[in-house]
Amino acid sequence: MSTNPPIPLRPTTKPLSDALSKEEERLERQTDEGAQELRPTTREVVLAGGGMWPQDDLGDTMIINMGPQHPSTHGVLRLMMELDGEDVLRIKPVIGYLHTGMEKTGEELTYVQGTTNVTRMDYASNFANELVYSMAVEKLVGVEVPERATWIRMMMCELSRMASHLLFQATNGMDIGAVSMMLYGWREREEVLRIFEYVTGLRMNCNYIRPGGVAVDLPDGWQQRILDVCDLVVKGVSEYDELLSQNPIWRERTVGLGIITTEECLALSITGPILRSTGFAWDLRKAQPNLAYDQVEFDTIYTSNGDVYDRYRIRLYEILESVRIVRQCVEKMPAGDYRVQDKKITPPPRARIDESMEALIHHFKLFTEGFKVPAGETYVSVESPRGEIGCYMVSDGSSKPVRMHIRGPSFYNLQAIDPMGTDSLVADAVAIVSSIDPIMGEVDR
Amino acid sequence: MGLDQVPHNFVTARLEDVVRWGRRNSVFPATFGLACCALEMMATGAAHYDMARFGMEVFRASPRQADLMIVAGRVSQKMAPVLRQVYDQMVEPKWVISMGVCASSGGMFNNYAIVQGVDQIVPVDVYVPGCPPGPETLMHGILTLHEQIRTGELLRRREASPTGGAGIEVGREPVGLTTS
Amino acid sequence: MADDTAREEDHEAEAAGDVAEPAPIPDDVAAAVVARFPGSVFVDSHGQAVVYVEREVIADVALMLRDEEQFTMLVDTVVVDHLVDGARPLVAGIAPERFEVVVNFLSHARNRRIRIICQVPESQPTAPSLTPTYPGANFAERESYDLFGIAFEGHPDMTRILMPDDWHGYPLRKDDAPARVPVTFKGDPSPR
Numbered sequence: 001m002s003t004n005p006p007i008p009l010r011p012t013t014k015p016l017s018d019a020l021s022k023e024e025e026r027l028e029r030q031t032d033e034g035a036q037e038l039r040p041t042t043r044e045v046v047l048a049g050g051g052m053w054p055q056d057d058l059g060d061t062m063i064i065n066m067g068p069q070h071p072s073t074h075g076v077l078r079l080m081m082e083l084d085g086e087d088v089l090r091i092k093p094v095i096g097y098l099h100t101g102m103e104k105t106g107e108e109l110t111y112v113q114g115t116t117n118v119t120r121m122d123y124a125s126n127f128a129n130e131l132v133y134s135m136a137v138e139k140l141v142g143v144e145v146p147e148r149a150t151w152i153r154m155m156m157c158e159l160s161r162m163a164s165h166l167l168f169q170a171t172n173g174m175d176i177g178a179v180s181m182m183l184y185g186w187r188e189r190e191e192v193l194r195i196f197e198y199v200t201g202l203r204m205n206c207n208y209i210r211p212g213g214v215a216v217d218l219p220d221g222w223q224q225r226i227l228d229v230c231d232l233v234v235k236g237v238s239e240y241d242e243l244l245s246q247n248p249i250w251r252e253r254t255v256g257l258g259i260i261t262t263e264e265c266l267a268l269s270i271t272g273p274i275l276r277s278t279g280f281a282w283d284l285r286k287a288q289p290n291l292a293y294d295q296v297e298f299d300t301i302y303t304s305n306g307d308v309y310d311r312y313r314i315r316l317y318e319i320l321e322s323v324r325i326v327r328q329c330v331e332k333m334p335a336g337d338y339r340v341q342d343k344k345i346t347p348p349p350r351a352r353i354d355e356s357m358e359a360l361i362h363h364f365k366l367f368t369e370g371f372k373v374p375a376g377e378t379y380v381s382v383e384s385p386r387g388e389i390g391c392y393m394v395s396d397g398s399s400k401p402v403r404m405h406i407r408g409p410s411f412y413n414l415q416a417i418d419p420m421g422t423d424s425l426v427a428d429a430v431a432i433v434s435s436i437d438p439i440m441g442e443v444d445r
Numbered sequence: 446m447g448l449d450q451v452p453h454n455f456v457t458a459r460l461e462d463v464v465r466w467g468r469r470n471s472v473f474p475a476t477f478g479l480a481c482c483a484l485e486m487m488a489t490g491a492a493h494y495d496m497a498r499f500g501m502e503v504f505r506a507s508p509r510q511a512d513l514m515i516v517a518g519r520v521s522q523k524m525a526p527v528l529r530q531v532y533d534q535m536v537e538p539k540w541v542i543s544m545g546v547c548a549s550s551g552g553m554f555n556n557y558a559i560v561q562g563v564d565q566i567v568p569v570d571v572y573v574p575g576c577p578p579g580p581e582t583l584m585h586g587i588l589t590l591h592e593q594i595r596t597g598e599l600l601r602r603r604e605a606s607p608t609g610g611a612g613i614e615v616g617r618e619p620v621g622l623t624t625s
Numbered sequence: 626m627a628d629d630t631a632r633e634e635d636h637e638a639e640a641a642g643d644v645a646e647p648a649p650i651p652d653d654v655a656a657a658v659v660a661r662f663p664g665s666v667f668v669d670s671h672g673q674a675v676v677y678v679e680r681e682v683i684a685d686v687a688l689m690l691r692d693e694e695q696f697t698m699l700v701d702t703v704v705v706d707h708l709v710d711g712a713r714p715l716v717a718g719i720a721p722e723r724f725e726v727v728v729n730f731l732s733h734a735r736n737r738r739i740r741i742i743c744q745v746p747e748s749q750p751t752a753p754s755l756t757p758t759y760p761g762a763n764f765a766e767r768e769s770y771d772l773f774g775i776a777f778e779g780h781p782d783m784t785r786i787l788m789p790d791d792w793h794g795y796p797l798r799k800d801d802a803p804a805r806v807p808v809t810f811k812g813d814p815s816p817r
């Protein structure tokens with residue numbers, strides 16, 4: 001992992017007083033090659049020529065709408081941007097175009113069925129959703145998950161963090177204009193998805209982590225396959241690093257852009273890589289470890305500039321940290337049960353159903369009626385690739401939750417668009433949105 | 446000039462067949478990714494599965510340049526008018542693939558927020574089942590569509606009606622409100 | 626976090642209905658909140674500190690948590706509709722209402738969490754907004770308004786966020802929109 005030299009920040013705004021500073025600014029805006037430069041806005045040209053230009057409050061601005069069907073808004077996000085020429089004065093995200101009513105559906109489904117629903121929220125890293133839901137149910141019921149299940153969960157979550165960040169590398173590259181990243185990112189992500197298919201049977205929306213453990217045990221020979229994929233991913237990441245990290249065009253597009261400070265992040269409830277990019281090393285895996293994160297070695301990646309480039313770098317290196325954790329999981333995976341042997345929660349094994357009437361009835365009842373959960377309420381949170389994902393669950397003692405609420409990190413992270421995007425250029429707005437990495441399924445739920 | 450003047454290297458065919466052949470081999474999909482299925486649609490376009498084999502790798506961002514809309518994901522009540530507008534902006538001839546159970550019938554989200562089947566808004570040519578349909582399934586759907594284009598009517602036009610499939614007008618009160 | 630033995634004692638005390646005689650509260654932040662705001666009740670919910678407060682003071686509680694107790698982040702705002710609960714866990718000393726506004730706070734400096742809950746009656750579904758103290762509550766409160774119809778007073782932009790602007794009703798209320806909608810398939814006898 002290369003350490004990057006400190007990056008000189010590009011000032012976002014600068015008063016234009018005289019011709020000298022103007023020339024200075026022009027030179028500053030030039031790219032390293034000097035091939036392109038940003039033209040001064042119309043307003044600047046007119047004012048420099050001694051012409052008249054209406055005051056801003058005279059309605060000089062334009063409101064432009066971007067989305068909801070737009071290739072670079074990551075799904076169905078819609079942005080209302082107030083522009084002064086090429087400069088963005090305000091950005092307001094308009095969401096809800098993917099509102100799926102999942103919290104209502106979650107109240108209709110039993111605790112057994114619930115993971116099917118939540119896994120479709122953050123579809124880029126579904127294991128985090130299933131995990132947080134299952135942990136909330138387990139907390140209300142008061143069961144302990146066997147050790148092997150915990151480690152399997154942790155390994156799958158880290159694999160899905162890899163998949164999610166690889167997806168980010170692909171789409172972020174495409175949004176900023178490095179279209180070949182799209183192919184490279186998907187190349188590695190596909191390998192990780194094949195692991196999911198191999199272990200869980202599905203490429204996405206796996207519904208693998210369930211209350212009480214995981215759905216099935218790991219298949220034979222999983223160690224070698226997962227280690228092979230780890231090697232592939234590490235190789236891929238070093239390629240991206242080579243391709244982008246020191247690439248002058250990439251740096252020109254991202255360094256010093258979309259800056260956000262720690263204070264703003266905390267005030268706006270922003271978590272995850274965005275918070276860490278501001279120099280605040282907060283990772284729930286370290287701070288409030290669940291699963292077995294306190295038994296593996298990994299580092300929290302953080303940088304201090306809070307710009308688009310830093311968010312890209314953090315996600316890139318987090319892939320490597322995940323690889324580290326997965327390798328340790330492969331090494332240390334304990335033997336034992338992959339789900340609790342609690343008749344109340346766990347369905348009987350498939351083979352027993354063929355032999356025993358009780359097992360059949362039990363299986364049927366569990367999947368039609370579900371199990372009862374003692375009344376109470378709880379909030380559980382874990383670190384998803386996008387930040388803190390939480391589940392607030394209220395039970396009334398029946399087999400369906402009264403309220404199942406998922407705190408989607410992207411939902412809160414979207415609030416960062418305004419402080420980040422203000423005073424940027426329109427063309428940079430795409431880079432900023434992409435660097436937030438919102439998954440609309442989780443924003444709108 | 447008679448045919449004997451033409452040197453060599455030519456093929457004769459019926460105009461209809463040539464048009465169909467051309468249409469079939471250069472279907473430009475619009476980028477209309479909505480939810481999870483969009484990721485599988487992107488995976489289909491990426492290197493492993495490579496939609497370029499069917500002449501379909503050019504995802505057009507503007508609906509006016511596209512002639513296939515792959516509705517990849519769940520369509521919410523808020524998105525439905527937008528979807529219809531995008532469909533109306535596409536030029537004839539145009540086709541629609543409904544990808545995934547959500548787009549086809551609402552899937553597991555049988556609730557107030559989701560349109561229970563995109564065929565209530567736009568006419569659908571091919572339904573691709575699955576949640577999400579894997580890239581292979583989507584490619585099978587695409588090949589099915591190609592077969593439809595190859596054998597279908599050349600000058601097919603959809604009836605000009607304000608409604609899509611099942612007689613639900615876009616812009617009217619959403620379905621969720623009218624049920625008891 | 627807090628001292629475990631003390632929490633159990635407190636739990637037993639509460640189970641005995643002994644709320645008039647305040648047992649020592651194991652969580653010092655919760656203790657401070659209960660001491661400052663009369664009418665507040667501390668509950669230990671699966672090892673998490675929860676304080677039920679009056680609706681009117683919730684903004685002040687948030688201000689106190691931020692300024693005096695280093696609670697740097699508002700993690701989440703949730704509304705719960707208790708219309709049709711089978712067995713609702715009641716808290717002694719708090720009159721239950723139909724809605725509950727639940728706010729989770731996180732302190733990075735002290736690495737701990739606290740949950741503040743207030744009751745909101747059906748007849749007057751409003752609550753003070755926490756956006757002046759924690760701007761991050763913006764979207765969450767709009768979502769609560771959209772889905773439950775709880776209006777947050779003092780919010781800068783109390784509009785619908787997820788549903789279309791012209792939507793009637795508040796879908797996540799238990800007595801609102803049906804959770805199940807009939808599906809029409811292509812080829813139905815219905816007009817096409």
Ligand code: SF4
Nearest residue numbers: 481518545547576577
């Ligand atoms: S069909 Fe499944 S994968 Fe596709 S959008 Fe619906 S829930 Fe997501």
